[in-house]
Amino acid sequence: MATEKKYEFSSEVEKRFQWLLTRYxxxxxxxxxxxxxxxDENKWLTPDSIEYVAKRMDxxxxxxREVASFYxxxxxxxxxxxxxxxxxxxxxxxxxxxxxxxxxxxRLNIKENEIxxxxxxxxxxxxxxxxxxxxxxxxVNGWDYHEELTIEKVDRIIDDLLKDKNAYLDYEKRxxxxxxx
Amino acid sequence: xxxxxxxxxxxxxxxxxxxxGEDNSWTIQHYEKNYKGYEAAKKAVSMxxxxxxxxxxxxxxxxxxxAGFPTGMKWGFIPKNSSKPVYLVCNADEGxxxxxxxxxxxxxxxxxxxxGMIAAAVAIGSKxxxxxxxxxxxxxxxxxxxAINEAYAKNYLGQNIxxxxxxxxxxxxxxxxxxxxxxxxxxxxxxxxxxxQPRLKPPFPAISGAFxxxxxxxxxxxxxxxxxxxxxxxxxxxxMGNGTNRGAGTAVWCVSGDVQKPGFFEVPVGTKLSxxxxxxxxxxxxxxxxxxCFPGGSSSPLLKAEEFDVPMDFDTLAAKxxxxxxxxxxxVDDSRSIPEVCMRTARFYAHExxxxxxxxxxxxxxxxxxxxxxxxxxxxxxxxxxxxSACDNMAGKTICxxxxxxxxxxxxxxxxxxxxxxxxxxxxxxxTPELPKVSGQLGSVLDAIRARxxx
Ligand SMILES: Cc1cc2nc3c(=O)[nH]c(=O)nc-3n(C[C@H](O)[C@H](O)[C@H](O)COP(=O)(O)O)c2cc1C
Ligand code: SF4
Ligand code: FES
Numbered sequence: 354m355a356t357e358k359k360y361e362f363s364s365e366v367e368k369r370f371q372w373l374l375t376r377y378x379x380x381x382x383x384x385x386x387x388x389x390x391x392x393d394e395n396k397w398l399t400p401d402s403i404e405y406v407a408k409r410m411d412x413x414x415x416x417x418r419e420v421a422s423f424y425x426x427x428x429x430x431x432x433x434x435x436x437x438x439x440x441x442x443x444x445x446x447x448x449x450x451x452x453x454x455x456x457x458x459x460r461l462n463i464k465e466n467e468i469x470x471x472x473x474x475x476x477x478x479x480x481x482x483x484x485x486x487x488x489x490x491x492x493v494n495g496w497d498y499h500e501e502l503t504i505e506k507v508d509r510i511i512d513d514l515l516k517d518k519n520a521y522l523d524y525e526k527r528x529x530x531x532x533x534x
Numbered sequence: 535x536x537x538x539x540x541x542x543x544x545x546x547x548x549x550x551x552x553x554x555g556e557d558n559s560w561t562i563q564h565y566e567k568n569y570k571g572y573e574a575a576k577k578a579v580s581m582x583x584x585x586x587x588x589x590x591x592x593x594x595x596x597x598x599x600x601a602g603f604p605t606g607m608k609w610g611f612i613p614k615n616s617s618k619p620v621y622l623v624c625n626a627d628e629g630x631x632x633x634x635x636x637x638x639x640x641x642x643x644x645x646x647x648x649x650g651m652i653a654a655a656v657a658i659g660s661k662x663x664x665x666x667x668x669x670x671x672x673x674x675x676x677x678x679x680x681a682i683n684e685a686y687a688k689n690y691l692g693q694n695i696x697x698x699x700x701x702x703x704x705x706x707x708x709x710x711x712x713x714x715x716x717x718x719x720x721x722x723x724x725x726x727x728x729x730x731q732p733r734l735k736p737p738f739p740a741i742s743g744a745f746x747x748x749x750x751x752x753x754x755x756x757x758x759x760x761x762x763x764x765x766x767x768x769x770x771x772x773x774m775g776n777g778t779n780r781g782a783g784t785a786v787w788c789v790s791g792d793v794q795k796p797g798f799f800e801v802p803v804g805t806k807l808s809x810x811x812x813x814x815x816x817x818x819x820x821x822x823x824x825x826x827c828f829p830g831g832s833s834s835p836l837l838k839a840e841e842f843d844v845p846m847d848f849d850t851l852a853a854k855x856x857x858x859x860x861x862x863x864x865x866v867d868d869s870r871s872i873p874e875v876c877m878r879t880a881r882f883y884a885h886e887x888x889x890x891x892x893x894x895x896x897x898x899x900x901x902x903x904x905x906x907x908x909x910x911x912x913x914x915x916x917x918x919x920x921x922x923s924a925c926d927n928m929a930g931k932t933i934c935x936x937x938x939x940x941x942x943x944x945x946x947x948x949x950x951x952x953x954x955x956x957x958x959x960x961x962x963x964x965x966t967p968e969l970p971k972v973s974g975q976l977g978s979v980l981d982a983i984r985a986r987x988x989x
Contacts, residue, residue: 376703376705377705377745378619378662378745379726379727379745381726381727381728382707382725382726382727382745383727384727385707385708385709385710385724385727386707386708388710389669389708389710419729420727420728420729421710423712423729423730423731424669424709424710424711424712424730425710425711425712426669426670426709426710426711427710427711441878442631442832442878442882443631443632443791443828443832443864443875443878443879443882444631444632444790444791444796444864446874446875446878447790447791447792447864447865447866447870448790448791480629480631480713480882480885480886481629481630481631481632481633481832481882482670483628483629483633483634483636483637483668483670483671484634485631485632485633485634485788485790485791485796485862485864486634486788486789486790486796486797486798487796488790488791488796492670495669495670495711496669496670496671496672498670
């Protein structure tokens with residue numbers, strides 16, 4: 354059985370980690386920023402990455418897990434390659450988020466909080482994403498926003514992601530092209 | 535971000551988001567060239583701290599994060615000559631449903647916030663600041679980090695700011711998804727690398743906050759107002775609003791829900807709600823009528839359409855039994871069911887309760903569950919009574935005010951739209967309790983009962 358490579362910071366993350374340590378009066382305060390960097394690199398907080406972070410932070414793995422589990426952005430389980438999170442709070446509801454959720458369920462043939470069999474997508478409901486003026490809104494993988502959704506737009510997003518196209522689109526580029534919203 | 539750039543309405547007055555939509559509005563070059571960028575900070579480093587605090591007090595600036603606390607007074611609570619380091623923390627967690635104002639400032643005018651923080655830091659004697667940004671807002675985080683680097687390069691931040699011998703270091707700290715981290719002591723816990731569970735007060739953060747030091751937590755919009763006030767004076771700020779220091783300055787209102795033109799609009803404090811919705815936002819959707827709105831985010835008690843003729847300032851809205859909150863107007867029209875809106879409001883707070891206080895943890899959960907039953911057409915009169923009593927029993931009885939934030943809007947909807955709830959109720963005699971779904975022998979017994987209930 355091939356042993357998986359254990360997680361370690363890349364040189365980029367290591368550099369950032371060293372810099373972060375100079376920015377706070379305590380080491381503990383670096384935990385949230387470093388977990389973000391690890392998750393970006395690793396897609397989710399695998400048990401070995403948590404163990405590694407714990408060691409580097411002089412904390413127990415249980416403590417790192419305890420803190421991480423408080424926050425909805427940290428993923429402690431593997432999810433789809435693209436996590437579609439649809440806001441279901443008041444403004445998005447008023448602008449049709451229920452229809453968006455139903456459509457994605459049908460199109461991907463999954464229920465909420467499930468992963469498609471090919472591991473490509475998961476679907477979740479989330480609370481207000483601070484984009485209520487351009488509701489309804491969904492985000493891909495925690496921060497790539499898509500706003501003023503229509504069923505056609507949702508289909509286009511899924512079509513693109515199926516081909517791994519336009520995933521993690523450069524925000525600045527999207528804004529300068531006027532294609533946001 | 536991401537609102538199409540529309541021509542400004544004559545009532546719009548851009549101070550906080552001056553430059554929004556202009557090319558490279560987020561660069562230091564643009565800010566210095568067009569908006570007297572960093573002149574206020576330059577002025578502040580040579581002013582006595584007490585003078586800065588006095589000017590801010592005189593201006594009538596009040597916190598735009600939700601509570602509307604007078605900013606100058608808050609700064610005055612920081613002990614003079616503290617032996618511990620003083621921290622300045624900007625609350626950019628932007629979690630209140632309906633609110634999207636802070637990200638416009640951070641994404642398009644980040645230098646105004648940074649400049650405001652420099653001046654605030656001089657006023658309270660802080661050498662270290664953090665901007666706690668909601669983790670999902672990657673563009674805001676990037677623009678702020680770039681802007682901070684630009685400011686360091688010019689020695690506007692660092693060990694010797696503007697050659698004054700004073701130091702101020704500023705760092706962006708990403709949140710990770712938890713509404714409760716917007717509450718100032720929850721935010722401090724989170725900044726320190728812990729779960730964001732609010733602390734018991736006292737001690738207040740101004741005495742003992744982040745890392746044990748005296749700490750000021752201010753909202754993005756509050757801090758971004760400071761440069762204008764220092765440069766143009768307190769009078770200018772008062773005049774811009776309704777001319778009293780009850781309603782000074784401008785605020786960026788976020789309008790969402792059932793209106794023609796949702797979006798964000800910076801107007802003087804004291805502008806009428808009806809003017810905002812009918813003139814600036816183009817009125818209700820075709821064929822519909824306004825029914826009600828949350829005037830200050832989902833935590834604020836609702837106003838009915840006939841109450842819209844009201845100036846939006848802290849005290850007037852408070853006198854009407856609601857609040858300016860985070861300046862977020864969520865509009866609900868006559869095609870909507872208030873109980874449905876109410877259920878979704880409660881669901882949010884039930885989801886976001888951090889669980890430390892029993893009245894909040896249980897109260898928000900049961901409020902949501904009972905409202906869900908009412909909305910599904912299975913609720914009875916006693917469910918409504920229980921919702922009210924859950925609300926009465928959590929507000930004011932907990933560590934932080936999240937429980938009040940749930941109880942206030944829910945209570946207001948029950949009180950202002952009782953007929954909509956009553957319409958959905960069934961008589962107690964028709965009530966069938968929901969049986970739990972379990973497997974095994976007990977499960978088949980329950981299935982049999984369920985079948986009998988349905989026949
Ligand atoms: C549950 C809860 C959530 C809050 N969320 C935010 C928030 O997202 N942003 C914010 O600026 N203030 C928020 N506040 C208000 C802060 O506790 C605090 O009053 C504010 O940041 C102070 O800044 P100001 O004086 O400039 O308004 C929240 C309060 C509570 C109780
Ligand atoms: S009131 Fe609710 S959110 Fe606030 S500390 Fe208590 S349990 Fe947590
Ligand atoms: S309600 Fe969906 S983004 Fe605010």
